[in-house]
Amino acid sequence: MDAASDAELVARCRAGDPAAWETLVDRYANYVHAIVARVYRLEAHDAEDAFQDVFMRVFERLDTLRDDDALRPWIAQTARNCAVDALRRSGREVPVDEVPDRPDEGLARLDEAMTVHAALDRLSPQCHEILDRFFCRDESYRTIGSELELPAGTIASRIARCLTRLRDVLEPGRKVQAATSGEKVEERR
């Protein structure tokens, strides 16, 4: 995983670095997908068009981004615009219960999720992969075990251990506090 900041990635993309663009897509693919498919509830075909449209606009308009650290909100806004355009293009009647009545709330939750996903990039590649496979790609213990050549019986404990490590990354002061208060803290391998 490329741990470059968003601002660094944007600068490298502007300079024409193809690896930086791929990292940007990897970093934001789940986020954009969640906005178009979950917040705006686009059907799969429209969601795919909107998804590609978002990345095309981001690629074409990267030079217009004023604050390189504001990539995430800019992509979120672009995704909202593309989702609304896709809804209009589809011309379908949108049932009332499908209209995102509070897209801001949905986006706030996704924003929290993005912070957690950013922390995933700071875990070991093994932990990142097992959490990504289980929670994001919805793979079974059996599939994960077979792909990573691990006994299926150890997957659950690995996931639990990696979640604890993820929590450590998100709450860096926790281990120190726990140690001083006597709480048992799992040892890192």
Place this chain on the structure above:
Amino acid sequence: MTPEETIAELVRELPAPPAGWIEAAKQLPTVRRELDTLIERIERDERFRELVVADLEATLRAEGVEPTPLVVAHLRRRIAP
């Protein structure tokens, strides 16, 4: 709910899109360059422009460019009078 369960729920909030979508998005800079080349040709070659206007999708295929809805829409915007 334990803090780890809350974190797990947040990880789950962002499911991965199909792998093909991600690969296509990664190819956008290449596609964009191909489209720019096509647009230059459309601007200087009247016969080619007629072919594009007559059947954009077929012309793209003949040029080795997959006429996805995004590519077609993008090209139509760029060549609109």
